[in-house]
Amino acid sequence: MARQRIVITGLGGICALGNDVASIWDSMKAGRSGIGELSAPHLEDKPRIAAQIKQLPAFDIDRRRLVAIDRFALLAVMTADEALRQAGVSATHMDPTRIGAVVGTGIFGAETADENYWALLVENKSRASVFTVPRIMPSAPAGQVSMVHGLRGPVFGVTSACASSNHAFAAAADQIRLGRADIMLAGGADAPLVFGVVRSWEALRALARDTCRPFSADRDGLVLGEGAGIMVLESYEHATARGATILAELAGAGMSADAGDIVAPTIEGPTTAMQACLADASLAVEDIDYLNAHGTGTKANDQIETAAIRRVFGKHADSLSVSSTKSMHAHCMGASGAIEAIACIMAIRDGIVPPTANYREKDPDCDLDVTPNVAKERKVRAAVSNAFAFGGTNAVVAFTSV
Amino acid sequence: MADQLADEIIAKVKAHADPEVGEITLDTDLNALGIHSLELTEIIFDLEEAHGIEIEMNTVDAWNSLKNVGDMVEAVRTLIAKKA
Numbered sequence: 001m002a003r004q005r006i007v008i009t010g011l012g013g014i015c016a017l018g019n020d021v022a023s024i025w026d027s028m029k030a031g032r033s034g035i036g037e038l039s040a041p042h043l044e045d046k047p048r049i050a051a052q053i054k055q056l057p058a059f060d061i062d063r064r065r066l067v068a069i070d071r072f073a074l075l076a077v078m079t080a081d082e083a084l085r086q087a088g089v090s091a092t093h094m095d096p097t098r099i100g101a102v103v104g105t106g107i108f109g110a111e112t113a114d115e116n117y118w119a120l121l122v123e124n125k126s127r128a129s130v131f132t133v134p135r136i137m138p139s140a141p142a143g144q145v146s147m148v149h150g151l152r153g154p155v156f157g158v159t160s161a162c163a164s165s166n167h168a169f170a171a172a173a174d175q176i177r178l179g180r181a182d183i184m185l186a187g188g189a190d191a192p193l194v195f196g197v198v199r200s201w202e203a204l205r206a207l208a209r210d211t212c213r214p215f216s217a218d219r220d221g222l223v224l225g226e227g228a229g230i231m232v233l234e235s236y237e238h239a240t241a242r243g244a245t246i247l248a249e250l251a252g253a254g255m256s257a258d259a260g261d262i263v264a265p266t267i268e269g270p271t272t273a274m275q276a277c278l279a280d281a282s283l284a285v286e287d288i289d290y291l292n293a294h295g296t297g298t299k300a301n302d303q304i305e306t307a308a309i310r311r312v313f314g315k316h317a318d319s320l321s322v323s324s325t326k327s328m329h330a331h332c333m334g335a336s337g338a339i340e341a342i343a344c345i346m347a348i349r350d351g352i353v354p355p356t357a358n359y360r361e362k363d364p365d366c367d368l369d370v371t372p373n374v375a376k377e378r379k380v381r382a383a384v385s386n387a388f389a390f391g392g393t394n395a396v397v398a399f400t401s402v
Numbered sequence: 403m404a405d406q407l408a409d410e411i412i413a414k415v416k417a418h419a420d421p422e423v424g425e426i427t428l429d430t431d432l433n434a435l436g437i438h439s440l441e442l443t444e445i446i447f448d449l450e451e452a453h454g455i456e457i458e459m460n461t462v463d464a465w466n467s468l469k470n471v472g473d474m475v476e477a478v479r480t481l482i483a484k485k486a
């Protein structure tokens with residue numbers, strides 16, 4: 001039997017670039033960066049930069065649920081709502097046991113962790129908040145999405161640091177192909193712009209001073225961001241049978257591990273993941289028009305990723321449009337892949353490659369067409385999205401037009 | 403008759419309740435407050451600390467054994483009296 005095709009029928013997103021997919025895409029097309037001054041409790045000692053969501057949109061949620069939910073899970077719930085509405089999927093009109101969710105996170109409910117350590121260690125409170133455990137757990141976004149939206153099928157979180165969303169897409173597609181669900185929500189969420197996480201990243205000396213400049217010779221690190229993205233996945237047959245609008249196809253996924261260093265990337269791991277993705281999607285390198293790079297803006301990543309792309313794509317690497325949208329929405333940790341999937345799917349739909357913003361100087365070690373600063377009109381038949389991570393856990397996904 | 407304990411408990415409940423609930427009295431049903439069951443447990447922990455008492459109920463039973471705000475007040479009053 002031929003393998004089931006998995007298609008995307010709904011898309012939701014939130015990050016510093018906007019509170020929905022349309023506004024995020026507008027910012028991406030315009031090359032507008034969402035990076036600005038960070039405002040967060042206990043981080044007033046010096047100016048810092050981050051890509052923060054300006055203002056959360058109004059969202060109708062029961063107060064009883066809201067007290068038990070950390071920001072990262074709330075972002076997931078909001079974007080799931082947008083994706084479900086676009087897809088015309090509702091658990092009240094369909095069999096809820098056939099709808100599930102896989103939501104990735106690279107961190108956890110970091111705001112909850114901070115608040116409780118602060119209360120116990122600094123304010124000498126006698127106990128932690130009773131909601132600490134349910135708010136903080138890495139599976140909370142998946143669980144909250146299922147509770148708020150009434151999904152009763154396979155629901156779980158996945159975690160692979162900054163590749164979490166792409167692993168979530170792969171795992172969710174598998175649930176459909178294995179017959180465990182008809183519809184799966186998949187994506188990622190993280191809200192890491194709090195004292196503990198920011199100070200931990202500072203300790204790694206991996207953060208940029210002024211902004212995120214992927215592939216630019218003067219790049220000096222990544223910028224932390226927050227956000228979430230969720231897509232609605234179903235089989236091609238299921239989508240067409242119910243008359244749903246298909247946005248794109250999730251054509252394949254490839255996963256690999258470096259099995260090397262916990263932080264230093266290799267060329268081999270990402271190469272293997274990209275090759276596995278293309279094979280899984282039955283795509284030739286020449287079929288790919290756009291590659292959304294992991295492109296963190298660190299010296300190491302961008303150089304090694306360039307080498308890996310050249311190794312996979314050979315001569316075609318010079319015909320490929322590449323960009324790192326992290327230059328605009330920053331590194332949203334476990335949500336990165338989900339927000340970058342928006343860039344890929346909208347690039348396919350609109351025939352526009354979003355740029356790498358903040359680009360200033362050519363780097364001979366990053367010599368691909370990284371679409372510097374200005375979006376490029378071009379037909380995008382297929383797009384590949386890279387996600388690599390600490391721990392050497394790589395996941396690459398491919399999207400195609402339908 | 404002024405009931406200091408009742409006023410104190412109502413104030414605590416009010417701080418956690420849905421603002422749309424309006425006036426809270428001893429007759430207000432706990433289910434009508436829009437308070438998460440775990441949050442009720444937090445109110446009870448606060449009361450334990452304030453009065454040096456131990457309320458014998460685990461987090462699951464807390465919601466089920468009390469019906470309205472008055473029940474909470476009486477439960478706490480009984481424990482304070484026992485302690486004295």
